Amino acid sequence: MIFSKTLTHWYSNNKRNLPWRETNNPYYIWLSEIILQQTQVKQGLPYYQAFVSKYPTVYDLAKANESDVLKLWQGLGYYSRARNLHATAKYVTNELNGKFPNTYKDLLKLKGIGDYTASAIASICFNEATAVVDGNVYRVLSRYFGIDIPINSSKGGKAFKELAQSLIDKNAPAEFNQAIMEFGATQCKPKNPYCNICPFKDSCIALNKNRIHELPVKIKSAKAKKKHFNFLVFISEDEKTILHKREGKGIWQNLYQFPLIETEKSMTIELFKSELKNNDLLSDATFDLSLYNKDAIVHKLSHQHLYTKFWIINIKAIPMGSVPISKIREFAVPVLIENFIESFNF
DNA sequence: AAATCGGGGTG
DNA sequence: CACCCAGATTT
Structure with missing residues (x-):
């Protein structure tokens, strides 16, 4: 009392x-x-x-x-x-x-x-x-x-x-x-x-x-795991790109992101080009690949540290599932993606 | 019981 | 770098 x-x-x-x-x-x-x-x-x-x-x-x-x-x-x-x-x-x-x-x-x-x-x-x-x-x-x-x-x-x-x-x-x-x-x-x-x-x-x-x-006493949690995220930022001649909705388990469920390729190690442009050869989105299209950020952007979450590279893919046209770049700010995206959108000069 | 799920802030 | 925040849910 x-x-x-x-x-x-x-x-x-x-x-x-x-x-x-x-x-x-x-x-x-x-x-x-x-x-x-x-x-x-x-x-x-x-x-x-x-x-x-x-x-x-x-x-x-x-x-x-x-x-x-x-x-x-x-x-x-x-x-x-x-x-x-x-x-x-x-x-x-x-x-x-x-x-x-x-x-x-x-x-x-x-x-x-x-x-x-x-x-x-x-x-x-x-x-x-x-x-x-x-x-x-x-x-x-x-x-x-x-x-x-x-x-x-x-x-x-x-x-x-x-x-x-x-x-x-x-x-x-x-x-x-x-x-x-x-x-x-x-x-x-x-x-x-x-x-x-x-x-x-x-x-x-x-x-x-x-x-x-x-005090208080707290049982320590496991350290965060490192992951390597590679986002594919498509830019077509008619100013469209691709966003995918994240489904299933894991982080950012139902939020949108650029197509993601997760790799075991950090990608160089040479490694990544060969990685892209067996990718559905780029099967027989001709495209120009460049890397936006030379050093990986590290996005820290409680249980994951995401080492992230944004790959810019200039391409003639996107056949299906494209989004006008002028509308990408209408989608709910993770902070990691939002920061990129704000800093990239589309 | 332990792991997972974000991002911002402190010391 | 570790730790914390007007926790809940899944594994």
């Missing part, structure tokens, strides 16, 4: 003004929570504004095309969030008559909503006392209580959820949940937290045992 009181008092004096704090409408809260998954407020804020502006209600989002939703999501990453967002908007509109579920248990059934998001919506919109556990909560609780169970282990997930649940103010769950996250985000930061002005400085176990820097 003293913990939650101290926390919410701190919050009342230190909370940021954020647009999703001006409403309890589950559509807006849901939208903000999906956008903010693994995403800092600063990065997500403009996307939230754009989505609210373009899709003011869940009905508007439901009747959009997935390609338009992905285009608005472009650059934010973790694109399954956008696909699930759209699918859930359609489900809520068509199967639930536009009304979001109003309990943790029922919210959990929706695509893209896991324990954290169900707890956030249930508490903020419906006053249900379910504790959120996000990266901020792991950090605050592991430090304050001196807990060194790895936060990304199944044991840690359960332990911290139960601890947060035991601490939540059942009379003000929305306030408590947002307070502990805000506290973790702006005060009890990963590096250089403001312990000298912390309201918990006397009772924080990590601070008093000088363990701030070693």
Whole structure:
């Protein structure tokens, strides 16, 4: 009780003004929570504004095309969030008559909503006392209580959820949940937290045992794998190119890209010319090949480092599946492709 | 339980 | 370079 009181008092004096704090409408809260998954407020804020502006209600989002939703999501990453967002908007509109579920248990059934998001919506919109556990909560609780169970282990997930649940103010769950996250985000930061002005400085176990820097404990993930991407940037005499939609598993599902040839090693122009001889897109056409970037562009993702070369292919005509170059900015593309499009002088 | 899914930012 | 972010889902 003293913990939650101290926390919410701190919050009342230190909370940021954020647009999703001006409403309890589950559509807006849901939208903000999906956008903010693994995403800092600063990065997500403009996307939230754009989505609210373009899709003011869940009905508007439901009747959009997935390609338009992905285009608005472009650059934010973790694109399954956008696909699930759209699918859930359609489900809520068509199967639930536009009304979001109003309990943790029922919210959990929706695509893209896991324990954290169900707890956030249930508490903020419906006053249900379910504790959120996000990266901020792991950090605050592991430090304050001196807990060194790895936060990304199944044991840690359960332990911290139960601890947060035991601490939540059942009379003000929305306030408590947002307070502990805000506290973790702006005060009890990963590096250089403001312990000298912390309201918990006397009772924080990590601070008093000088363990701030070693908590929370996290199991390390594998290092990223290197890949070599070669994009084929076709340019025909009538100013058309080729874009392919990424399908199946893997990164960037349902986004567009130039035709891709992945190779084991970095390609020189000689190696790549022979690589192209047995390519469907270029079977018996005459073309002129040049390399846009001599040194590979390294695009770093969580689990892959993409060493990328853009190959320019000037060709007389593109028989099928071509796109006017003037329209390529209408497609949702990965940041890697977007950066190329913006820097290349088409 | 471990791997996968992005991109921006910090120290 | 490692680590983190208002996590969820698949393997």
